[in-house]
Structure formats: structure tokens, C-alpha cells
Amino acid sequence: MKAVVYRGPFEIATEEVEDPRIEKPSDAVIKVTTANICGSDLHPYEGRAPLDAGMVLGHENMGVVVEVGAAVERVKVGDRVSVPFNIACGTCRNCDAGWTNACLRANPSGKPTAGYGYPMMGPYRGGQAEYLRVPWAEFNLLKLPPGTEYENDFTMLSDIFPTGYHGTELAGVRPGDTVAVYGAGPVGLMAAHSAMLRGAAQVFVVDKEADRLALAEKFEASPINFAQTDPTEAILEATGGLGADCGIEAVGYQAHDAAGHEHPEMVLDKLVEAVRSTGRIGVVGVYNPEDPGAATEGAKKGRIGFDYGSVFDKNIAMGHGQCPVKRYNRHLRDLIVAGRARPGAIVSHELPLEEAARAYDQFDKRIDGWTKVLLHPAAA
Amino acid sequence: MKAVVYRGPFEIATEEVEDPRIEKPSDAVIKVTTANICGSDLHPYEGRAPLDAGMVLGHENMGVVVEVGAAVERVKVGDRVSVPFNIACGTCRNCDAGWTNACLRANPSGKPTAGYGYPMMGPYRGGQAEYLRVPWAEFNLLKLPPGTEYENDFTMLSDIFPTGYHGTELAGVRPGDTVAVYGAGPVGLMAAHSAMLRGAAQVFVVDKEADRLALAEKFEASPINFAQTDPTEAILEATGGLGADCGIEAVGYQAHDAAGHEHPEMVLDKLVEAVRSTGRIGVVGVYNPEDPGAATEGAKKGRIGFDYGSVFDKNIAMGHGQCPVKRYNRHLRDLIVAGRARPGAIVSHELPLEEAARAYDQFDKRIDGWTKVLLHPAAA
Amino acid sequence: MKAVVYRGPFEIATEEVEDPRIEKPSDAVIKVTTANICGSDLHPYEGRAPLDAGMVLGHENMGVVVEVGAAVERVKVGDRVSVPFNIACGTCRNCDAGWTNACLRANPSGKPTAGYGYPMMGPYRGGQAEYLRVPWAEFNLLKLPPGTEYENDFTMLSDIFPTGYHGTELAGVRPGDTVAVYGAGPVGLMAAHSAMLRGAAQVFVVDKEADRLALAEKFEASPINFAQTDPTEAILEATGGLGADCGIEAVGYQAHDAAGHEHPEMVLDKLVEAVRSTGRIGVVGVYNPEDPGAATEGAKKGRIGFDYGSVFDKNIAMGHGQCPVKRYNRHLRDLIVAGRARPGAIVSHELPLEEAARAYDQFDKRIDGWTKVLLHPAAA
Amino acid sequence: MKAVVYRGPFEIATEEVEDPRIEKPSDAVIKVTTANICGSDLHPYEGRAPLDAGMVLGHENMGVVVEVGAAVERVKVGDRVSVPFNIACGTCRNCDAGWTNACLRANPSGKPTAGYGYPMMGPYRGGQAEYLRVPWAEFNLLKLPPGTEYENDFTMLSDIFPTGYHGTELAGVRPGDTVAVYGAGPVGLMAAHSAMLRGAAQVFVVDKEADRLALAEKFEASPINFAQTDPTEAILEATGGLGADCGIEAVGYQAHDAAGHEHPEMVLDKLVEAVRSTGRIGVVGVYNPEDPGAATEGAKKGRIGFDYGSVFDKNIAMGHGQCPVKRYNRHLRDLIVAGRARPGAIVSHELPLEEAARAYDQFDKRIDGWTKVLLHPAAA
Structure with a gap:
């Protein structure tokens, strides 16, 4: 699949990488319909936070489920979903207490926080790509109404609206x-x-x-x-x-x-x-x-x-601290559907995956009007 | 009356001062039965916080009501009471919200905090003395069971137990x-x-x-x-x-x-x-x-x-921040009466008012065993 | 002064009664600018709740302070104020806990609730009158911006908006x-x-x-x-x-x-x-x-x-249960001033005091469109 | 295995039934060390609540994990565990909000509540048996310190102490x-x-x-x-x-x-x-x-x-309503281990599985001293 890959400070490329697949029975794979660029993506981009070359970037992701593991029943193939930027196991002490941003199990380093495509958050590839593997999918994924309506609002549910x-x-x-x-x-x-x-x-x-x-x-x-x-x-x-x-x-x-x-x-x-x-x-x-x-x-x-x-x-x-997205995303989704919240109003640019390098460059330079950039790897 | 007066850094005297009196209809005057020395009394004592020479010290006070103003009905002459170290008007926005430690009206300086005999807390004389004037007495005073039982426990209700x-x-x-x-x-x-x-x-x-x-x-x-x-x-x-x-x-x-x-x-x-x-x-x-x-x-x-x-x-x-004593002192009093709390267990010394200078000196030097000193200006 | 007086079931009269005056140092007297008729005023009107003949009706009141007792400093003559329907002493255990609707001291009957001109709420005359005495005025009154702006919104702060x-x-x-x-x-x-x-x-x-x-x-x-x-x-x-x-x-x-x-x-x-x-x-x-x-x-x-x-x-x-108005009225006032709340939108009729009898009759019959009736005893 | 089976009102038998097994990758099977009889077990026993003949009874269970499904990693074979009486999926809207007693997915009937061996709580066999299948084991099971210490205290964690x-x-x-x-x-x-x-x-x-x-x-x-x-x-x-x-x-x-x-x-x-x-x-x-x-x-x-x-x-x-056990059992376990809680003090009888019929009979008759009965199907 195609993905946005970190090559080093100020160096981004859209490349072919291996497709993700179900690794555990609790996994799902989604086809990414929208992946945002986040201000914190600029921390590694500027060399201010260490990230391995080759990592797929992107922690603000949404899409459609294309495959689920044997233990995933609540979420089904074809469901439109928002992916919280935190990866959480759903059963450790912090997850039990609603602190999914501080999962004690998801990051192999032992650090109580995990996420996609970001420094220190574990080995999980990001979603600025055609497909994304989601661990503990039944716990982490938020279902959205089917279709394409509210795409630019819903895409804010993975991180910045809850944050x-x-x-x-x-x-x-x-x-x-x-x-x-x-x-x-x-x-x-x-x-x-x-x-x-x-x-x-x-x-x-x-x-x-x-x-x-x-x-x-x-x-x-x-x-x-x-x-x-x-x-x-x-x-x-x-x-x-x-x-x-x-x-x-x-x-x-x-x-x-x-x-x-x-x-x-x-x-x-x-x-x-x-x-x-x-x-x-x-x-x-x-x-x-x-x-x-x-x-x-x-x-x-x-x-x-x-x-x-x-x-x-x-x-x-x-x-x-970081936001435990799951604590809020359901209610915020309902406010979007009810027409009361419209977080998508901040979107300034929507680009294909191939233009990621330009997008990072412009966004990093805080060029006037580049407020929030969405990448659309796939149509829903 | 006799009172413990601040004369300057490391200089304390027990002196005759003018008796307090009812100045406003919401005032009460109490005869002090116990006034503790607090660790924070050492801040001015050591010259670490500015205090006017001549100020009567002491913000941890309890006693018996001897006089009330015309607007004081809930509290009556003869009531045994604990005096929270915060002076609070009971009707400003912070008092309404339960932040009696941040009263917006009690301190003439405009600083949102007031108390007895302590730097920056307003012109209110302290209670290491025979008598103490209590502003907004109906609001500030906590009633205690009559008598002398639990005196060393109840005296902790003015500051350190709630704190x-x-x-x-x-x-x-x-x-x-x-x-x-x-x-x-x-x-x-x-x-x-x-x-x-x-x-x-x-x-x-x-x-x-x-x-x-x-x-x-x-x-x-x-x-x-x-x-x-x-x-x-x-x-x-x-x-x-x-x-x-x-x-x-x-x-x-x-x-x-x-x-x-x-x-x-x-x-x-x-x-x-x-x-x-x-x-x-x-x-x-x-x-x-x-x-x-x-x-x-x-x-x-x-x-x-x-x-x-x-x-x-x-x-x-x-x-x-500082404790809003009134938020907790009623329930803590009830725990003392029920025999579940025994804050008085920390008392190391009980002295007459005349020994205040020695007490400050020993307490300041953190002489072994000088944990908590009570002054007893009057018997209940 | 003129006042709306209860004469018995379905019998209301606008009559001359004695002026209220300062009875205690914590009292204030206000000139009433607006007094609403409340659905619960219909309970005695219909004979469904017992009320003494001769009682002045009205517990939804606002106006301008015309006199204060010696212990009232926060509120001043000339202040425009909202009067919560609950009368609360501000210093009993329930008031301390923010339950001003359940004051333990204000009702001489001992029942833990007090208010104006309403069955079982104590001997306090109501505010459908030119003037109203407000006990514990410093505690109970909410200050409003001066003038006449938002009168129909602010008048909802005494009861139904907080309720x-x-x-x-x-x-x-x-x-x-x-x-x-x-x-x-x-x-x-x-x-x-x-x-x-x-x-x-x-x-x-x-x-x-x-x-x-x-x-x-x-x-x-x-x-x-x-x-x-x-x-x-x-x-x-x-x-x-x-x-x-x-x-x-x-x-x-x-x-x-x-x-x-x-x-x-x-x-x-x-x-x-x-x-x-x-x-x-x-x-x-x-x-x-x-x-x-x-x-x-x-x-x-x-x-x-x-x-x-x-x-x-x-x-x-x-x-x-009944609403402790003071817990909410300050913030609701701020929402009115900020233009976010507009409770006055429900007002259907504004009448002089003299038309009270007709207003009760129409309101009680739930005549179409008689949603909320305001009486204006005095201009601000 | 042996199990306590409901035969009809006032009719209980300890019988051989089929062993439970892993049915889904999220299941575990535990060897039951202690299963309590609960007052609510008497509701079907007395015919006051409908239960199918043949159902294995018992919703207050603890034991040792003997087998886990492919999706269970946090809990391991050999772990000593407490089993909350509620069966909860861990990912529905109610579970997300901490209401594991009102799981929207666990009960095939659609009723938002599920549990073991109890009327209307779903098809799940109870734990008054040698073995018990636990659905969504990673989410539901609470780990306990290994060994046999505190067994009579820990066994109260499945229901009545949290309740x-x-x-x-x-x-x-x-x-x-x-x-x-x-x-x-x-x-x-x-x-x-x-x-x-x-x-x-x-x-x-x-x-x-x-x-x-x-x-x-x-x-x-x-x-x-x-x-x-x-x-x-x-x-x-x-x-x-x-x-x-x-x-x-x-x-x-x-x-x-x-x-x-x-x-x-x-x-x-x-x-x-x-x-x-x-x-x-x-x-x-x-x-x-x-x-x-x-x-x-x-x-x-x-x-x-x-x-x-x-x-x-x-x-x-x-x-x-019913208790969401998971909301409290971790902290209550810690209080037991710290020596501050001792819920096991109410245990009156400890019996082998074979004496279940007599135990139900005595407990139902509220025979003096039959306060709380534990069945021990297996030693830990």
C-alpha cells in the first residue's frame, strides 16, 4: 500500500510499504478514508522529537473496517469508524479507570502510553496510509453513521476535538x-x-x-x-x-x-x-x-x-496531559450528528496522500491559512 | 487583656493590650480557651514574612462566646466554638462557592484572603490572647459541644486538621x-x-x-x-x-x-x-x-x-492553596465526637500565655519533641 | 402600599396594605419592579394548598433596594437585585452545604424551607406588591447590572430559570x-x-x-x-x-x-x-x-x-425537590448578560398590579397563550 | 464435573454435568475454589423468580484460571481470580461508562444485564461447580495475590462486598x-x-x-x-x-x-x-x-x-440497582490486602459442593447463625 513515511527531519515521502494484516484475534484493519496532519506531527518533522526513519506517520485516522480478528464481534467489516489516537488494551488498571491515554500494556517499552506513528508511543505504524491495523479494535473503535456525511467533522474525533x-x-x-x-x-x-x-x-x-x-x-x-x-x-x-x-x-x-x-x-x-x-x-x-x-x-x-x-x-x-479520547468521542460524535458541533469548520486543505510532503512543509512554515490539513488516502 | 505580641524577628512578648469589642452588628467576641502555635507563625517570627510590630499573633483559636452583635442570632453567648483561621464574609462570590479562604471582601487590601494575626491577611488581631473579635461571627463560628471534653482535638479544627x-x-x-x-x-x-x-x-x-x-x-x-x-x-x-x-x-x-x-x-x-x-x-x-x-x-x-x-x-x-476550613470542620468535628478522629494526639506541649516567648523559641528550633504547642489563655 | 392579596380560593384582590420595613439589621426592603405569577401560585388559588386569607402573594420577585439594615453592606440602596424565592439564613447546616431551599432556621414552624407568600413557607409576605422585605438580604440578594435592560430575562432568575x-x-x-x-x-x-x-x-x-x-x-x-x-x-x-x-x-x-x-x-x-x-x-x-x-x-x-x-x-x-436558587442564579445571570440565555422569551403578558385578579383567572384557566405573566408594580 | 443444579422450587441437587470449555477466543475457564450462596439465590429457590430446571446455580465465584482463549493475554493460566457476578463485554456503551451491570451485549435476550446461573441473566451456567466458563475473561476477571490467603475475604469481592x-x-x-x-x-x-x-x-x-x-x-x-x-x-x-x-x-x-x-x-x-x-x-x-x-x-x-x-x-x-462490581473490586481487594477490610468476618459455614442442598435449605429457613455459606468445590 501507499503510506507517508518519515525519512528524517524535514524529510517526508509517500512510498509503497507492506500492507498491514491481522496479527492478533483482537485486531482489525481499516481502509483509511481520512488522516489528518497534527501539530504534534511537526515535533519529529522538525527533529524536536526522535522518530525512526521508515515509520509511517499519522495518528488522526478514520476509515472503514475491512478485516477483523476472531475476537472482534462488536465492530464489523464495512463499519465506518473513528480511530482514537491512543492505543489502549481496555483491561489494565488505567484503562479500567478511563485513562486510555495511559494504557499500561499497549506500549512494549513499558511507558504508559501508546499510539500510532508517533515518537515514544510504541511500534505502531500510523494511518497516513491506505490501510491501518488497529489493536484491541473492539475496544478502541468508535462506530460512525455509514456513508460519507460529516467526514470532515468526524475526522476530528480521533484527536483534536476530544483533546x-x-x-x-x-x-x-x-x-x-x-x-x-x-x-x-x-x-x-x-x-x-x-x-x-x-x-x-x-x-x-x-x-x-x-x-x-x-x-x-x-x-x-x-x-x-x-x-x-x-x-x-x-x-x-x-x-x-x-x-x-x-x-x-x-x-x-x-x-x-x-x-x-x-x-x-x-x-x-x-x-x-x-x-x-x-x-x-x-x-x-x-x-x-x-x-x-x-x-x-x-x-x-x-x-x-x-x-x-x-x-x-x-x-x-x-x-x-494527553486526552483519553474514548472518554469523550461518543458524546462528541452525537453532538456532530445533532448538528450542534461542527469541528470540521477549521479544515483548510484536503489533499491526496501523494501531496503529504508539500503539506508538511507548508503546515510547518505556518503559511497563512494552512490551519488544518486532511489527507484522503481512499474514498469511503 | 493579655496577648502575645509580635515585636520583630525572633522577638515575642506577652503584653497588656486593649480589649477587643463588638465593632459591627455581625461581630462576636470570644474568650479564648486554646490558641495553638502554627508552623506558619514561624514565617514572620523568622523574618521570612513581613508583619507589623505590635500585632497580636495567633490564627488557630477556640473558646467561648462572651458577646455578640445585634445581627448574630445563630451563635449565642456561652456557646463553645471553633474559629476557622480564614475570615470570610459569607456572601461574596468566593464564599458562595465555598472558598472561604479566598473571601473577596474581608481583607481591606483587596487581596482575596483574610485571617487573624498573620502577614498580609488583614488588620485582624490574633487569638493568642484572652479575647478575640470574630467578624461575621454567625457565618464563621462552628459550634462545639459544651464543656471541656475533646479540647485538644477540637482545637485542631481551626486550621491544621481541615488543612x-x-x-x-x-x-x-x-x-x-x-x-x-x-x-x-x-x-x-x-x-x-x-x-x-x-x-x-x-x-x-x-x-x-x-x-x-x-x-x-x-x-x-x-x-x-x-x-x-x-x-x-x-x-x-x-x-x-x-x-x-x-x-x-x-x-x-x-x-x-x-x-x-x-x-x-x-x-x-x-x-x-x-x-x-x-x-x-x-x-x-x-x-x-x-x-x-x-x-x-x-x-x-x-x-x-x-x-x-x-x-x-x-x-x-x-x-x-490554603484550606477553606468551613468546608470540612463540621464533619471533622463529628468524627471527633464519634471517637473516630483524634487529632489531638499530636499535642506535645500545653502552656499558659505567659510562656509564649519560650514556646516560639523552642518550636522554631525544632527541638526534639516540640511538635505542637497549645496556649491556654483561659479555662473554658 | 398596594399589594396582591389572597382572599380565599379563586379570590384575589389588589389592596392597600401596610408598608414593609426593616425589622432586623440583616433585612433589606426593595421596591419591586417585576413580580411574576408562578404556576405554583395556582395551588392555593385553586384551594389545593392552604393559605391564610390576607397573605400577600408572589415569590418570583426582582427590584431595586430602597433601604438596608445595619448589618447589610454588600448590597446597597439603589442596587438592582433578583430575590431568590427561597429565604435562607446563610449559616445553618443546610445553607452551608448550598441547600438554601432547605434552610433550617428561616421558617418559624421548624419546617426546613422558607419563602415569600406561599403556603407552609413561613410568615413572609410576597412580592406582588410595591415593596418587599428581604430577610438576610446580604446573603439572599443577587446583584444585577443597573438599569432596565434584560428585565424580562432577569425576572426569571428568582425561580423558574434556576428551577x-x-x-x-x-x-x-x-x-x-x-x-x-x-x-x-x-x-x-x-x-x-x-x-x-x-x-x-x-x-x-x-x-x-x-x-x-x-x-x-x-x-x-x-x-x-x-x-x-x-x-x-x-x-x-x-x-x-x-x-x-x-x-x-x-x-x-x-x-x-x-x-x-x-x-x-x-x-x-x-x-x-x-x-x-x-x-x-x-x-x-x-x-x-x-x-x-x-x-x-x-x-x-x-x-x-x-x-x-x-x-x-x-x-x-x-x-x-425545590431548587436552591442561589446555587445557580449568578451563572445564569452571566449567561443572560452574555446573550447566551434568553429565558424572557416565554413571557406572554405584562400587566400592572391592579390587573392581578384577571391575570390569575386567565392563567388558571390555561387560556391559550397565557404562558407567563409578569406584574410590574413599579418602574425601575 | 460436579455442579449444584436447580431442579425446581426447593429442589437442589449436586450432579455430574458436562465440563465447560473455551467457546470463544475471549473466554477463560476457571477451577472454582469458592462459590458463595447468595440471598438472591433464594429467589428462584423459593419459586419467586423463574429459572430453568437443570441450570447450574451460583454467581459469587472465585478460583484459579485453568484455560484461556486465544485473545486472553492479561490473565494467565494459574492466576487466582475473582469473578464479578456481572458478565460484561467491556466495549458497549454501558460498559464504556462503567456500568458493567448493564452490559448491552452479553445477554442474548437483549435485556441489559447478564450473569451466571440466575434468572433472566442469560444462558450462563453458575459457579457452584468445579469449573466455570468466564466470557470476556480479560475484561471481567480481577487478579488476586497467589495462594490461599484471604480466601474468605476475597470471595466477597464477586458480589456482596462491592454491592x-x-x-x-x-x-x-x-x-x-x-x-x-x-x-x-x-x-x-x-x-x-x-x-x-x-x-x-x-x-x-x-x-x-x-x-x-x-x-x-x-x-x-x-x-x-x-x-x-x-x-x-x-x-x-x-x-x-x-x-x-x-x-x-x-x-x-x-x-x-x-x-x-x-x-x-x-x-x-x-x-x-x-x-x-x-x-x-x-x-x-x-x-x-x-x-x-x-x-x-x-x-x-x-x-x-x-x-x-x-x-x-x-x-x-x-x-x-445492581452493582457494577468492576467499578469497586480492585480497590476493595487492596483494602483487604492492606488489612483494613475484612468482609470474610460474616462467613458462618464452609461446606463441600455435595452439601449444597442442605445449605440452601438451612439458609432459606434463616436458621439462626446461617449468615453466609461458602461452598468449596476445589482447593486452590
């Missing part, structure tokens, strides 16, 4: 709350959309890219361009000096200031300023224990010297 | 959990006691002082002397390599290593190591936005460069 | 849920509106009155006319045979079938049919321990013989 | 609460034990059998013999007239008064009396939609005419 929603869950967004989202990339936009779905009274989205802030407005959020306006001042003014009830970090360790310099602690500091006493912060932007390319000595070792004294002083609660 | 319990709440301790408490001072011991009351399967308490670790055992906890044993290794071994479900920080910014050097990030780092993926950490040990005497340049500005990358990587949730 | 929202809270409505609301009266409509604000995927509203079902559609709900369609069948079909995730009872003990006969157990039975296994039901429609006018012998004693065996069999959770 | 705990969860028992448990049978005793583990201040257990009430005291509960004392009066007196915070129904539809007459609504009525305003009731005693042998016409159709008007009036929340 944005997870940010609102970690931040405890409740009806009537004011929410400050830092980062108007795809995850930040999904967090803003989720916050509105949960009944937030007002959602601020902070970024410096005009095209992204315009998308935030589409989701009824209030954009703040931090290159022009101090977000802390704007949010304090809008909240009578109290600050936002909830903050969401959707940027991560590579935060850049308006001048383009990297400051790993910048977004956390701004959130601590903008969030009210007794408020809550959900962090879904990625921070790493090791980051040799980091801008500060501390950050190279995962040490982010942000204003933690104020976190204590303001009684702020913080939740962190 | 330790708050640590378990922030850490989400559930029946069957394994809990790691760092710090075997009074708050850490109360956290360990609380964790057992909530049904923890096993509670580790980490410290280097043998007398304090012995008290931890009294509460059925498993002591770890970090001067002799690596706590991370011990906890990982006891949990099959997974780590504790919950961690509680009961040390704060002045953490010292076994050699006696201050390391503001040390305890957080050890907790991040010891707590399992998807675990939860409750931080009730104090961190400050400003700490001119801190051991590192960052910490002077509240920047604690701990291993935050691993917090994200391990999906750890963290809760922070 | 409808409470139904969704008791039913645990979460984003993506399917919700079945029985009853399209004002409370049912507010429940439907609240469910959408909380992110429900689909909300069914069941009634037999076309005008009310048309209002349900305004709130994006799906109406079911039970005189024409079996709601259980419709809901099961829409949910793949599973049933709704959540059910809300917004009818109460006087439920009537399509033929107009009263069946006290009817709505509960239909909800148990329509709600899925492991689902949740919130009951805000009123049931009473004593109801001498009930249609069955059991119901006269509060015994409602509904299909409880299926409640157990289906693992259904049920929450019940 | 009692579920009662406390449905009733929302929190530290410091007062809890009223109705029924001192095995489930009621486990509920009392669980309530204490969760930090209840005081637990009342109401029954009329002296031997059972004596066991309640072993778990530090306060027994009330309702044949001698009115439980409502006793509980109101102990709670200052307020009532218990939480109530647990551990009796079910066959409740008998002191004179031995069946009253299906009796226990619910007494709980509604004994529980405080804003309290919570967890119902784990069984009620059925159909019960042809019921004492009242209503109850035959599942209609239990209890005082529902007071449930509304008192703002009581009620949770209902």
Missing part, C-alpha cells in the same frame, strides 16, 4: 463560566468550541495569527491578538478585575512571544495572571520531561520555572 | 488508594490521619525527624525516613512499580534536604516521581509569589523550577 | 446527552433551555398544549404532543431503542392525561419508560406528602404508586 | 456522615463495613435478627432491633432531630415486619422517615418490575406505593 474538550474538562468549565484559551491552533479552537458547547458565558482565545483568530470568532469566541493587546489586561477588564474562571493551555513547550522567541514558561505565566483566585487550568499543550532543543537549561530537563508561587497563592487547580 | 484534610481532598484520596504524604509536621500528620479516615489502603509519610515519624505510625501510616531511605524507591517498590495514587505536599517552600540545605523544588520533584501516571497531588505546604529570602533566584519571584514536563507526561492533576 | 436548571442538574445532563422533559410549562421550558445550554445533543419536550410546544421549539427542543404521539415510542425510536439519557419531571402531582383526567403517577411512569438503563431523572414538578384533593387514595397521603420496580431494574438515579 | 459498597456510593456516603442501613443480611453488613471505611461518623444497622445485629457491631456499627425499638425515633434522637445523612436499602421487595408479614413499601417508608432533608438513599435491595408473588396488587406490577411525596418534600436523592 480540546479534555482541556475544558481539566479546567472544569461549567455553564456561565468565563474561559481563557491560549493558542488558536486546531486544539485551542476545539477547546473554545467545546467550552461554548458546555455553556461558557464567554470564551477568550489568545493568539497572534489573524487567520486563526478569525476562526475563533466562527466558534463565537472573543479573539485577543497578543501582539496588539495585553491579554491579562483585557481579561481582567472583562471580568471586573477577577480574572477568568478557567484557563486552557493549548500551546505547549514551544511557546513563542510576539517577536518570535521561544519562552517555555510564557503561556503558563500568562494563564496564572489571567485566571481568577480559586480558578482552574487545563493543560493540553504538550510539555516534555526531556527536550534537548529547549530554549532554557531548565526546560531541557522538563523544568519550567513559571510563577508557581502564585498558583498556590491563588488556589488554582491544574490538570495535565 | 490536612484539604490536602487529601485536593489529591482526591479515595477508598483503597495508596497515598504519599511529604512532611510529618502537624499538617502532614493531619493529612495522613485524614487519608486513613477516607479509606486509604496505605499511607506513606516522608520526613527526616524520628519523633514526627513516630507520630505518623500512631495514625497507622507507614513512615519513611528520607535521610535513610529513598522514598521514591520505597514507594515504587510497595506499589508494584506504579507509584502512589495520591501525593500530598505538606512541607512548602522551605524544604530542606537531609543535609539541611533549602531546595524549594525538592518536595515537588519527589512527589512527581512517587505519584503514578494519572495520579493526583494536593499541595497545602505554602509557596509564595514573593520570597526575598529564598534559596534560588527563581524562588525569590515564586518561580519553582520543578519537573513540570513529567507532570504533563504523567497526566498528573494538582490542587493548591 | 428548570436544577432539573437538569438533578438529571445530570452532560454534553451530548439526549434529554426528555415532561411538561412544557414555564419550568419545563426553562429545563429545556438549560439542557441545551449544558450541551445536550437533543431535548424532547412532551406536552399537549400546542402554544407551549411552539415555545419549546424556540429553545431548539423537539416537541412531542402526547395527545397525538406516544412519547415513549418517539423517544425510543430516536435513540436506537435505548431511551433518553436524562429525564426531567416538570409537571408534578396534578398530571393530566390527554382526556383531562388527573393521574399522579402518570408522568413518572412515562419517564421511567423513556429513560435508558443507567439513566437519571430530575424531578422538579411538585409532589406533596399530603394532598387531600388528590385523585387517588394513595396520593392523598403522598403515596405515588409508580413503576418503581423498573426504576431499580434500570439502575435509574432520581433527584428531587 | 454493599455500591449502596454507600449511591447514597453518597462522605467522611463524617451518619448512615442508616436497613437490613443486616450479608449485603447490609457489607454496606455498614463500607460506610465505616469511607469515614462515616456513625452507622446504624436496622434488622430484627439478633445474630445479624451482633455481626453489625463487629463492623463498629450501631445495631437497632426494629422489633424492639422504633428505628426512626432512635435515629432522629441520635441526630438532633435532623435524621441520617444517608440511607441504604439492603432488604428489597420481600421486606417483612416484626410480625413476619410482607410489606413491599415498608423499608422505603422507614428510610424516607429516617433520612434528613437533602439526604441521599442508595437502594441495593432488589425491586422487580414483575413479581407475581407479591403481597400487594401494585407490587405484582412493580408499583411500590411508598411515601414519594416526602421524598420530594425532603429533597432526597435516590440511586438504584
